[in-house]
Structures are given as C-alpha cells and as structure tokens.
Amino acid sequence: MTTQSSTNRLRSLTASLSKVEGLPIALVLVVVFVAFMITAPTVFLKPGIYMSFFETIPPMLICGLGLTLVITAGEIDLSFPAVVALSGLALAWSYRNLDPIWGPYVGIVVALAAGALVGYTNGILVARLGVPSIMATLAAQFFWYGITILLAGGLQVALVGIKDHFLHELLVGRLFRGQVIGGQNFPGLPVQALWATALAVLMWFILNRHTFGEAVSFIGDNADVARVMGINVERTRVQLFTLQGVMAAIAGILLTLDIGVFYPTQGNYLLPVMAGVFVGGTSIAGGAGSIVGTYFGMYIIGSLEAGVVATTISGYWVRVVEGAVMAGVVVLNAIMGEGRLAALSERFRHWSTREQRSIPAHMTMEKPDEVLK
Amino acid sequence: MTEHRPHEFALQMVNIEKYFGPVAALRNINIQVGRNEIVGLIGDNGAGKSTIVKILTGVYRPSSGELYIAGRKVDLSTYSVRKAHEYGIETVYQDKSLGEKQALWRNFFVGRQITRRFGFIDVKKEKELANEIMLNTIGFRGRGITVDSKVSKLSGGERQGIAIGRAMHFEAELIVLDEPTVALSLKEVQKVISFVHKIKEGGKACVYISHAIHDVYEVADRFVIVDRGEVVGNIRRSDVTLKELDEFLLGYAHGLKDKQE
Numbered sequence: 140m141t142t143q144s145s146t147n148r149l150r151s152l153t154a155s156l157s158k159v160e161g162l163p164i165a166l167v168l169v170v171v172f173v174a175f176m177i178t179a180p181t182v183f184l185k186p187g188i189y190m191s192f193f194e195t196i197p198p199m200l201i202c203g204l205g206l207t208l209v210i211t212a213g214e215i216d217l218s219f220p221a222v223v224a225l226s227g228l229a230l231a232w233s234y235r236n237l238d239p240i241w242g243p244y245v246g247i248v249v250a251l252a253a254g255a256l257v258g259y260t261n262g263i264l265v266a267r268l269g270v271p272s273i274m275a276t277l278a279a280q281f282f283w284y285g286i287t288i289l290l291a292g293g294l295q296v297a298l299v300g301i302k303d304h305f306l307h308e309l310l311v312g313r314l315f316r317g318q319v320i321g322g323q324n325f326p327g328l329p330v331q332a333l334w335a336t337a338l339a340v341l342m343w344f345i346l347n348r349h350t351f352g353e354a355v356s357f358i359g360d361n362a363d364v365a366r367v368m369g370i371n372v373e374r375t376r377v378q379l380f381t382l383q384g385v386m387a388a389i390a391g392i393l394l395t396l397d398i399g400v401f402y403p404t405q406g407n408y409l410l411p412v413m414a415g416v417f418v419g420g421t422s423i424a425g426g427a428g429s430i431v432g433t434y435f436g437m438y439i440i441g442s443l444e445a446g447v448v449a450t451t452i453s454g455y456w457v458r459v460v461e462g463a464v465m466a467g468v469v470v471l472n473a474i475m476g477e478g479r480l481a482a483l484s485e486r487f488r489h490w491s492t493r494e495q496r497s498i499p500a501h502m503t504m505e506k507p508d509e510v511l512k
Numbered sequence: 513m514t515e516h517r518p519h520e521f522a523l524q525m526v527n528i529e530k531y532f533g534p535v536a537a538l539r540n541i542n543i544q545v546g547r548n549e550i551v552g553l554i555g556d557n558g559a560g561k562s563t564i565v566k567i568l569t570g571v572y573r574p575s576s577g578e579l580y581i582a583g584r585k586v587d588l589s590t591y592s593v594r595k596a597h598e599y600g601i602e603t604v605y606q607d608k609s610l611g612e613k614q615a616l617w618r619n620f621f622v623g624r625q626i627t628r629r630f631g632f633i634d635v636k637k638e639k640e641l642a643n644e645i646m647l648n649t650i651g652f653r654g655r656g657i658t659v660d661s662k663v664s665k666l667s668g669g670e671r672q673g674i675a676i677g678r679a680m681h682f683e684a685e686l687i688v689l690d691e692p693t694v695a696l697s698l699k700e701v702q703k704v705i706s707f708v709h710k711i712k713e714g715g716k717a718c719v720y721i722s723h724a725i726h727d728v729y730e731v732a733d734r735f736v737i738v739d740r741g742e743v744v745g746n747i748r749r750s751d752v753t754l755k756e757l758d759e760f761l762l763g764y765a766h767g768l769k770d771k772q773e
C-alpha cells in the first residue's frame with residue numbers, strides 16, 4: 140500500500156508538472172548553463188557572455204515565434220532568411236537615400252511592408268493555389284534572396300551614424316551600461332531582448348488565447364475538422380504566412396540596426412531557428428505548438444555554439460556536442476510530451492501493483508458507474 | 513432570422529447540383545425536411561450523402577440550385593458554416609467533428625468563440641459553459657475527463673457524446689448526423705438513437721445518415737434514398753416495413769447491377 144500511495148503521489152506530481160508549459164526545456168536551459176559555468180567559469184560567471192546572447196539571439200527568437208505558429212498550423216516556412224535580408228536592405232536603403240532623421244522610420248515601414256508582401260505571396264501560393272508550403276517557401280527563399288542581392292549589388296551597406304539615432308536607442312540600445320556590478324563595469328542589457336520577450340508574450344496570447352491562434356491549432360490538427368467547424372482555413376493560412384513575413388521583417392530591422400551594417404547574408408540561420416522551435420517541443424505533426432518552449436529552445440540553440448567554443452573543447456567537437464544536446468532535448472520532449480510522463484508513471488504503478496491484482500482490469504474502480512450498471 | 517414566421521419546412525433543397533471539376537457528384541437533388549421530422553438519408557458509399565450534408569451545412573457551395581431554411585431562401589453566395597450555425601443547423605460527423613489534440617473546452621466553441629475585445633477568447637466563460645454542458649447535457653461524471661482533457665484521450669462514444677452535447681447546447685432547429693454510429697459499441701449506438709428520439713420530442717428536425725438500416729428505421733419518419741448523386745426513393749415510414757425497406761434497397765442495388773451488365 141505504501142508503494143501505491145507514493146507512486147500515486149509521483150503520478151499526480153508528474154501530471155501537474157507536465158502541465159507547466161515549457162518546463163522541461165527551461166530545466167534543460169538551466170542544466171546547459173550550469174554545465175558551461177563548470178567547464179568555462181571564466182566566461183560564464185561574468186555577465187558579458189549573457190549580454191552577448193541577449194544581443195544575438197532575439198532576431199532568431201522572433202523568427203522562431205512566427206515559425207512556431209506556422210509549424211503548429213502544419214506548414215513550414217523556409218523563406219524567412221530572405222525576408223530578414225530584404226527587410227534589412229529596405230531599412231538601409233531608406234536610411235542612406237532619404238532624410239537621415241525620418242528616413243529610418245520610413246525604412247521600418249517599408250521593411251515591414253516588404254516582409255508582409257513576401258509572407259502574403261507565400262500564403263496565396265499555399266492556401267489559394269495549393270502549393271505545398273515546403274516548395275512554395277523554398278522557391279520564395281531563392282527568389283527574394285536573389286532580389287535582395289540584385290538590389291544590393293551583392294554588397295553590404297553601412298548605416299553610418301545610425302547609432303546616434305533615436306530608433307537605435309529605442310530598439311537596440313543598452314540598458315544600465317557602465318554601472319558597476321560586483322566591481323565590474325556592466326556591459327549593458329540589449330533592449331532587443333526585451334522587445335523579443337514582449338513579442339513572445341504577445342504571440343503566446345495570440346496562439347493560446349485568440350481566435351486566430353485557435354484556428355491555427357485546429358487547422359494543424361485536422362484541416363477538415365477546422366473547415367466543418369466554421370474556420371476559414373484558406374484565409375487563416377494567408378494571414379499566418381503574412382504574420383510570419385512581418386515577424387521576419389522585425390528580426391531583420393533589429394539585426395540591421397544593431398550591427399549598423401546591412402549584410403546580404405545576415406539572415407542565414409534557417410537551421411538553428413528550426414532547431415530552436417523543435418527543441419522547444421512544437422510538434423512537426425501540427426496542432427500543438429509551444430511559444431514558451433520556443434523561447435527557451437532558442438536560447439539553448441543560440442548559446443550552444445558560443446558556449447561550447449568557450450569551454451575550449453576542440454573545434455571539431457563543437458557540432459558534435461550541439462547535435463547531442465539537440466537530440467537529447469528532442470527525445471526528452473517525446474518522453475515528457477503531453478501526458479506521456481503521467482502515462483509512464485501510470486505504467487510504473489501498474490508494474491508495481493500487478494501481482495496484487497485479482498479482479499480484471501475493466502472492473503477496477505476507474506469506471507465505477509460501469510460496474511454499477 | 514430575427515422573427516419567426518410560421519413555416520412548414522425546416523429545410524428545402526431545390527434542384528441542387530454539385531460538380532467537383534467535371535464530375536457530377538449531385539444532380540437534381542430535391543429534399544424537404546419538415547419542422548419536426550426525422551429524415552433518414554440512405555444510400556451506398558459514395559452515393560453523395562455527405563456531399564448533400566456539406567451543402568446544407570455551408571461547407572460546400574452547390575454548383576446550382578436553391579436552399580430554403582425555415583421557409584426562407586438562403587443567399588448561397590454568402591452561405592457558410594457560421595451562417596448555418598446562426599440559422600440553427602448543427603452537424604455531428606462520424607469522425608471529423610473534433611480536433612484531436614485540442615482541449616475539450618475549445619472543441620465546444622471553436623468557430624463561434626465567446627470573445628472579449630480584439631478577438632481574445634473568454635477562456636474562463638468557455639470553460640465554465642463547457643463544464644456545464646459536460647455535466648448536465650452529456651452527463652459525464654467522475655470519469656477523469658475534464659474540460660481540459662484532450663480529445664485523443666476519449667473513447668469513440670465519448671467523442672460522439674461531446675459532438676452531440678455541442679449540438680444540443682446550441683439549441684439547433686435542425687440537427688444533421690452523418691454516420692454518427694460508425695465505430696461505436698451497441699450501448700453507445702443506443703445513446704445516439706435515444707438522442708434522435710429526444711430531437712423528435714423536442715419539436716426539432718433531424719437528418720440522420722447511417723448504414724445500419726434498422727437504426728434508421730427505428731428513428732426516421734421518412735426515408736430518402738440516394739444513389740449515384742440522385743434521389744431515387746422517398747418513402748414514409750408508415751408505408752413500409754423494415755423488411756420491405758431492406759428488400760427495396762437490395763433490389764435496387766441488384767437492379768442497378770443488372771443494368772450495368
């Protein structure tokens with residue numbers, strides 16, 4: 140009986156724990172950073188490395204937030220790297236060719252519009268013309284990346300003086316820079332990390348609390364069900380790809396402002412972003428996505444490379460360690476996913492009490508009303 | 513649908529045709545359903561029953577023809593599932609009624625959510641109502657199923673219970689059941705049958721589709737037989753015994769076979 144009650148307690152504990160969205164992945168993030176602190180204390184016990192993660196990861200994260208919704212809807216987007224580049228170019232061009240004060244504002248509007256346009260055309264191809272999204276967005280990636288390089292003449296564009304602009308301060312500035320913490324100068328918290336977090340909160344509400352997010356989940360679950368339930372499947376898909384285009388454009392704007400230079404190759408992180416989303420537990424099968432998971436997943440993926448390098452492991456091992464961590468997390472997700480952990484402890488309870496069972500399984504107290512009838 | 517004028521029919525389909533590309537799935541369909549009538553829609557696989565259902569519930573737009581709900585002509589160019597819901601038409605499908613990976617409470621209200629400002633869902637209210645439907649309308653009690661449970665954890669009968677409970681909650685004038693008893697146990701089938709009886713007692717209308725001819729015979733007031741996209745029979749229950757109906761269907765199938773040869 141003691142085993143019974145303790146396994147029951149374990150069961151209810153694991154059941155309620157597995158309800159906390161993104162908990163396993165948050166724990167993995169902690170474990171990863173603790174491991175880094177142990178193996179590379181000189182780097183990971185100071186704020187500098189974390190502040191550099193808060194600078195480099197937000198654009199990836201923002202792309203990943205949109206991609207989470209796209210994958211939840213059972214689709215994929217391979218074209219966001221081109222949008223990150225195209226929107227960066229739109230901003231850089233406006234800054235260089237228009238008024239240096241209000242030019243960047245126009246640039247942001249143009250960049251967002253460009254992202255929306257690319258996303259919208261993706262949506263039309265997928266939803267109205269029925270092209271599978273993997274092909275439509277692969278073609279879009281080539282096409283829009285090609286357009287970007289053509290327009291830029293294959294060159295990078297420096298945004299000289301942008302660092303003094305108000306928009307730079309507002310979107311990618313540094314908070315608390317130069318304050319003395321623990322006898323050291325604090326390098327400053329990149330503001331884009333806060334913007335990315337705000338966007339993550341917004342996207343969480345859109346996915347989990349808005350009719351649009353519910354439509355996205357039902358479509359990814361089963362588009363036929365969604366249709367007979369009155370969801371406008373085609374329109375939702377077009378809106379979804381448009382949203383993803385806008386998200387990628389925001390990423391491109393932040394990236395270009397932060398570096399102060401437009402690089403044609405600035406959005407080349409298709410695979411890491413996808414890895415971040417999958418590590419976060421969003422299902423490739425569609426119908427179930429986790430914004431919280433993507434948030435922590437992207438910080439794991441984004442910090443692995445720099446982290447592993449800092450541990451001074453031989454360069455050849457970096458990718459191996461990265462791959463192993465990713466595989467480990469994805470397996471962990473598969474085990475801990477939606478009720479699996481509860482099922483596992485259920486099985487454990489079953490094993491531990493099997494000998495005591497004398498009545499057939501279908502007549503236990505789990506369905507008392509059936510027994511009564 | 514603001515006022516309620518007296519009308520004879522819950523539903524009339526007039527000369528409805530449906531083409532999928534060049535293929536005619538439905539031709540010259542004329543079906544009436546009385547305000548308090550249970551119509552059994554019978555026919556072989558691929559006869560066009562589900563296509564008829566999808567047209568009258570706003571999923572498909574017919575290629576031509578007219579649709580009247582409660583005596584009023586429906587504007588087919590703007591007709592949709594949402595409109596059908598507004599007109600009081602609810603549907604229970606064999607398997608395509610619920611989102612498997614979604615929580616039960618979402619499944620009750622998807623497509624017509626209770627929202628606050630800017631389209632954000634009033635989760636608390638939806639869950640409360642869903643809980644009420646589960647306890648009072650469906651009668652789920654102490655089964656370890658809550659409004660937060662995922663549909664994938666439910667048995668076939670429980671799923672159908674959810675879909676039917678949803679239809680009951682929204683107080684439909686016409687409830688369409690498209691093969692609701694496939695993959696159900698005998699006991700669960702009996703629950704569906706008694707639900708159809710309740711529709712009749714409640715003064716509402718129903719279109720009931722099933723392969724189990726004795727189930728249809730038990731509940732329907734009238735049988736409409738569909739074959740290859742056309743209505744080939746329209747028989748009142750009082751004019752036919754179960755045996756005769758069965759023989760009619762069989763004979764019809766044989767007759768067609770003979771024609772083909």
Ligand SMILES: Nc1ncnc2c1ncn2[C@@H]1O[C@H](COP(=O)(O)OP(=O)(O)O)[C@@H](O)[C@H]1O
Nearest residue numbers: 532535537555556557558559560561562563564
């Ligand atoms: N979306 C569709 N596209 C093309 N053909 C379809 C579609 N839906 C149904 N059909 C065709 O219409 C006919 C009737 O199908 P259906 O209404 O599902 O039959 P039933 O429900 O009576 O078994 C079948 O030949 C089917 O192949």
Ligand SMILES: [Mg+2]
Nearest residue numbers: 561562563690
């Ligand atoms: Mg059918």
